Amino acid sequence: MKPNIGTLNALIRITLGLTLVACSAARLGRKPHRQSYIFMVLCGAMKVGEGITKYCPVTDLYERGQKLNEMDLTSLTKKGSPINPS
Numbered sequence: 001m002k003p004n005i006g007t008l009n010a011l012i013r014i015t016l017g018l019t020l021v022a023c024s025a026a027r028l029g030r031k032p033h034r035q036s037y038i039f040m041v042l043c044g045a046m047k048v049g050e051g052i053t054k055y056c057p058v059t060d061l062y063e064r065g066q067k068l069n070e071m072d073l074t075s076l077t078k079k080g081s082p083i084n085p086s
Contacts (some may be wrong), residue, residue: 001053001054002055003046003053003054004054004059004060004063005050005053005054005055005056005059006054007054008050009033010050010051010054011049011051012051012059013048013050013051014047014048014051014052014054016044016047017044017045017046017047017048017049017050017051018044019044020040020041020043020044020047021044021045021048024037024038024040024041024044025037025041028041047065
């Protein structure tokens with residue numbers, strides 16, 4: 001797992017993640033039976049973790065998909081391929 005987000009992006013994720021955790025925890029304290037607040041706390045904690053490790057799995061999947069698309073396009077434009085038989 002090598003870092004795939006920058007320092008500024010990581011700081012923003014940490015800040016917004018901690019804000020989300022704090023707001024959701026405060027609301028969870030008032031209404032502990034609400035499941036949506038627990039989900040929001042977990043999402044905020046995930047963003048804090050992404051910021052600390054500077055690794056985002058969604059960004060990694062997106063970048064891998066882009067690389068696969070580039071490889072597919074280059075293989076389709078080579079000579080002798082079914083699309084370009086010359």
